[in-house]
Amino acid sequence: MMRVLQKRTVFAATLLASAVTFLQPSTAQEALTVAVYGGEWGEGITQCILQPFTAATGITVTPDPGTSTVTLAKLRQQKGNPAIDVAWIDGGVSELAGEEGVVATLDPAKIPNMANMETEGVYKSKDGKVYGLSTGFYSLGLVYNTEDVKPAPTSWWDLSKPEFDGASTVPSPANAMGVPLFVHINKLAGGDLDNFKPAIDKYKEWKVSSYFDSSGAATNSFQSGEVIVGGHYASAAWSLADKGLPISYSPPKEGAPSGDIRVHIVEGTKKTEAAEKLVDFAIGKEQAKCLSEKLYVGPATKGVELSEKAKSRMPWGDGTIADLARIDWPAINAKRQAITDIWNKEIARK
Known part of the structure; x- marks a missing residue:
């Protein structure tokens, strides 16, 4: 009987060791x-x-x-x-x-x-x-405070209004939509991928409170009241509205990059x-x-x-x-570093 018990004990220990050996690689994957x-x-x-x-x-x-x-x-x-x-x-x-x-x-x-x-x-x-x-x-258009901004903005050019000086925001090149918006504004203002002066001039007209790298930073600016209007994500506007804040979204008539x-x-x-x-x-x-x-x-x-x-x-x-306004990413990426350099020299340091 003792030999049987010993055999069973050895067998159980062997099974346990095998199970541990089998699970270790899997655990490392988990x-x-x-x-x-x-x-x-x-x-x-x-x-x-x-x-x-x-x-x-x-x-x-x-x-x-x-x-x-x-x-x-x-x-x-x-x-x-x-x-x-x-x-x-x-x-x-x-x-x-x-x-x-x-x-x-x-x-x-x-x-x-x-x-x-x-x-x-x-x-x-x-x-x-x-x-x-x-x-x-997602799309990026005009987000605004419905109590402070009346009537609702309908154009990217509305960001040049003097009442928005120091109270607006738009994305920087570090944000995924920063470069696409810059290119979009440049085209609307008469520029092309070899001439970015129209966008530079327009951005300098926008006396922004801040340029945001992350969506969360822009959302915080709206929540705190630091900004009342700007180029931001529609999804972020609706999220703030769901929290009871007086924030809404307006698609610009010139188009919202997506x-x-x-x-x-x-x-x-x-x-x-x-x-x-x-x-x-x-x-x-x-x-x-x-x-x-x-x-x-x-x-x-x-x-x-x-x-x-x-x-x-x-x-x-x-x-x-x-129906989305899709972006020509290869064309923009070919100019991404050049645009970032222009931004850092002409806009971020203004």
Whole structure:
């Protein structure tokens, strides 16, 4: 009997050791570092995607907040041995990340929800490989305080009104829409990609309180009353309105540049399987619905049923993704550094 017990004990110990050995590699995979935005965008992604993902899978997520340009700089520094596994990066900067090889190719077989995405939300390299997926479209127009700004602004040129001196804000080149807005204003003022003087002159007319790098910084400025009008995201305006603040959004008659927030897997991550699970989860219907209801971004996932309130606040109005004023990112990226240099010399230091 003693020999039987000894054999059983040895057998059980062997099984336990085997189980521990088997679980150790898996446990090492069960944690991800994810680059996200700050402010309400980061809160939305955390509440709609990251926290539910951990609850559903047990895989923990450590957020690494920052703007898209800051995230790209980190990925460049970490190339070959990344500390970040998954990254949210805005359109425009996303293309740069794809071209520089700091984000990985996404395998549709490993990310099955990709098959349920709108064509406009799937981003491919020149050789046809997918490198980024949209988790929501947004637009940047005129946000204003309804108590202090009457009538509502309808044009980008309204920012030149003397009553807005020292009480307005627009994005800097560090923000995803900073360069696109600069190019948009330049074109409206008669310039082109070889002549930025019209935009420089116009920006100097706008006696802004501040230029914001992150969406959260702009939102804080509206909340504190530091600014009462400016070029900001429609989603941010509606979020503030939902909190009871007298803030609204007005689409400029000259057009509101649009972009989207995209999720990527970082090239070289040692946690590819867990990262693929997160990306697949992020583009699911429930997560897309949650972001659309919370941030009022337009879903890139098909078949998302929205409330009437969310529908009325979509960046494309009563239309579809096809109606957005999409940005020519390759053309803008070719001039991005030149525009940033001009901005730093002519506008930021004025």
